[in-house]
Amino acid sequence: MAKLGIDDLLRHDAGLAAAPRPGPRRPMSAVAESIASHPRRSAMSATILSGLVGLTEFILLVGGGLLLRSAYLRTGLAPDAPYAALVIGSALGLVVALQYLHAYDLASLRGAVSRVMSVLAAWSGVCLVGLALAFAFKLGDQISRFWFGAWYLYGLLALLLSRLGVRLVVKRMLRDGLLDRRTAIVGGGPAAESLLRTLDAQADSEVRVLGVFDDRDEQRSPESVAGYPKLGSTDDLVDFVRRAKLDLVIFTLPITAEDRILSMLRKLWVLPVDIRLSAHQSKLRLRPRSYSYIGSVPVLAVTDRPIADWDVVFKWLFDRIVGGLLLLALAPVMLLTALAVKLDSPGPVFFRQRRYGFNNELIEVFKFRSMYVEQSDATASRLVTKGDPRVTRVGRFIRKTSLDELPQLINVVLKGDLSLVGPRPHAVNASAENQRYDAIIDGYFARHRVKPGITGWAQIKGWRGETDTFEKIQKRVEHDLYYIENWSVFFDLYILLATPFALAKTENAY
Structure with missing residues (x-):
C-alpha cells in the first residue's frame, strides 16, 4: 500500500526535517521507565512466519508428489516433464491461491478449524484445475491416475496436519509474546478509548499496546485510557520508542488535525518504527485499497520501518x-x-x-x-x-x-x-x-x-x-x-x- 507521502512533507523547505537532538534525557514516568527498562524478548515478524508456512506447504506437496511417484513407478526422484509440471505447478498454484485468499495472514493461521477446511477445499480446486489442464494438453495417458489420486489424498492429509500444527504453534507463540508488535498509542479521549477496546476485543492479537502518550493536561487526559497507562507526552515518546524498542505507533488524532500530526511526525520520522494513522472512527471514506488493517482496525500508513520483515x-x-x-x-x-x-x-x-x-x-x-x-x-x-x-x-x-x-x-x-x-x-x-x-x-x-x-x-x-x-x-x-x-x-x-x-x-x- 502506498504511503501518504509524509516524508516529502517533513522535508519541505528545510531539505531535511527537524528532529529532536540529544541533550539531557527527560525523566520518564515510573511506569514508562519500568516498561522501557524491561528486556524485550526476540519476536518473529508475522510476515516471515506466513512466508515460512507457505514455503513448508510447497515443499510438503512437491516432496510428497515426487516420493510417491518414485515409490509407485519404481523410478528415481528426478521426474519426467509431465509429472514435474503437474506437481510443481499445482503446489505453486495452491500457494498463490491461498495468498490471494489471505490464508497466510496471522488471523487465518491462528483461526478456527473452518479456516483449515477452506485450505483443503482450495487444494481440491487446484487439483481439479491441474487435472483438467493435463487432459487439455493431452497428457492424461502419461500420468498415472492411481498416483494422482494418492498424491491428492496425501496433500489433504499433509495440509490438514500442517495447518493444525501451525495453529497450535501460532497460539503458543502469541501467548508467549514471540509475535508481539510492541505498540504505543498517540492521543487520548474517546477515539483512543474506542481503538483500544477494539484491539482488546481481537482474540490472540499480536498487537501489544504498552501505553498512551497524550500532550493534553491532567484534567483533559486521565492517568489511564481503557485500562492502559498514560506514559507521558509526545516529547517523551522518542526516547521511549528507542529504549523500549517499539514496532508500531498509532495516531488516534483526526486527519483534520494536520498541524498537530505533522508536528509529532517531525519528532518521530527519524525512528525505525512503523507509524499508522487510525481510521477507526474517521468519517472520511477512502477507497478500500487506501487502508491496511491491524486485525479489523483500518489504518492509513504514514511511514514504514525501512528494511523490515x-x-x-x-x-x-x-x-x-x-x-x-x-x-x-x-x-x-x-x-x-x-x-x-x-x-x-x-x-x-x-x-x-x-x-x-x-x-x-x-x-x-x-x-x-x-x-x-x-x-x-x-x-x-x-x-x-x-x-x-x-x-x-x-x-x-x-x-x-x-x-x-x-x-x-x-x-x-x-x-x-x-x-x-x-x-x-x-x-x-x-x-x-x-x-x-x-x-x-x-x-x-x-x-x-x-x-x-x-x-x-x-x-x-x-x-x-x-x-x-x-x-x-x-x-x-x-x-x-x-x-x-x-x-x-x-x-x-x-x-x-x-x-x-x-x-x-x-x-x-x-
Whole structure:
C-alpha cells in the first residue's frame, strides 16, 4: 500500500526535517521507565512466519508428489516433464491461491478449524484445475491416475496436519509474546478509548499496546485510557520508542488535525518504527485499497520501518555469507597490516571506538590503529587532517587505502552490529566547523534507522574521508537517507562492487 507521502512533507523547505537532538534525557514516568527498562524478548515478524508456512506447504506437496511417484513407478526422484509440471505447478498454484485468499495472514493461521477446511477445499480446486489442464494438453495417458489420486489424498492429509500444527504453534507463540508488535498509542479521549477496546476485543492479537502518550493536561487526559497507562507526552515518546524498542505507533488524532500530526511526525520520522494513522472512527471514506488493517482496525500508513520483515533476513544472509567470504579472503592482508602496525609503533594492533549504531545504540567498532597510542582520540573530538602529526607512518598508508577499516568485518560477521553496506557510523563527538553533526543537520539521526555499514552510497559517490564542513556532512546524510529509502540487495551488491574503485580516489582520505 502506498504511503501518504509524509516524508516529502517533513522535508519541505528545510531539505531535511527537524528532529529532536540529544541533550539531557527527560525523566520518564515510573511506569514508562519500568516498561522501557524491561528486556524485550526476540519476536518473529508475522510476515516471515506466513512466508515460512507457505514455503513448508510447497515443499510438503512437491516432496510428497515426487516420493510417491518414485515409490509407485519404481523410478528415481528426478521426474519426467509431465509429472514435474503437474506437481510443481499445482503446489505453486495452491500457494498463490491461498495468498490471494489471505490464508497466510496471522488471523487465518491462528483461526478456527473452518479456516483449515477452506485450505483443503482450495487444494481440491487446484487439483481439479491441474487435472483438467493435463487432459487439455493431452497428457492424461502419461500420468498415472492411481498416483494422482494418492498424491491428492496425501496433500489433504499433509495440509490438514500442517495447518493444525501451525495453529497450535501460532497460539503458543502469541501467548508467549514471540509475535508481539510492541505498540504505543498517540492521543487520548474517546477515539483512543474506542481503538483500544477494539484491539482488546481481537482474540490472540499480536498487537501489544504498552501505553498512551497524550500532550493534553491532567484534567483533559486521565492517568489511564481503557485500562492502559498514560506514559507521558509526545516529547517523551522518542526516547521511549528507542529504549523500549517499539514496532508500531498509532495516531488516534483526526486527519483534520494536520498541524498537530505533522508536528509529532517531525519528532518521530527519524525512528525505525512503523507509524499508522487510525481510521477507526474517521468519517472520511477512502477507497478500500487506501487502508491496511491491524486485525479489523483500518489504518492509513504514514511511514514504514525501512528494511523490515524478509528484507532483514536477506540483508542478514548477505552480510554473513559475503562478509564471511571477504574475511577469509582478506585474512592474509589483515595479518600483514597487523604486523606492520605492531612494528611501526608500540601499542595494540586494534583501535576500538564507540560509535552510533542502529537506533542510536552505541556500538564498539574495530579498526587497525593508525595513531600513536598516547595521541589516540577515541571520541573523535578532533578530526584527522592532512599531515596530522598524531598519525603514524603506517597509519597514513592504511588510512588512505582504507585498510584500517578491514577489522570491521569482525563487527559484521561475528558481532552483527555492522552491515557490509549502510550509512557509515560516526563517533559520538564527531563534529564539523566546531559543531556536532546532529547540531547542524536536521534529521541527522534518521540515518540510524538501519544498521550502519563499512561502506555506503555516500562513500562511492565521493563523500568519503574528512567531514570538516557543513556541506560535506550534509551531503553524506542526504546520500545515507537516499540509500535507506531505496535499499535492495542488488543496491548493496552494486555499492560493494563499486567500493574498490571509490577507494582508488584518495584525495579526501588522511
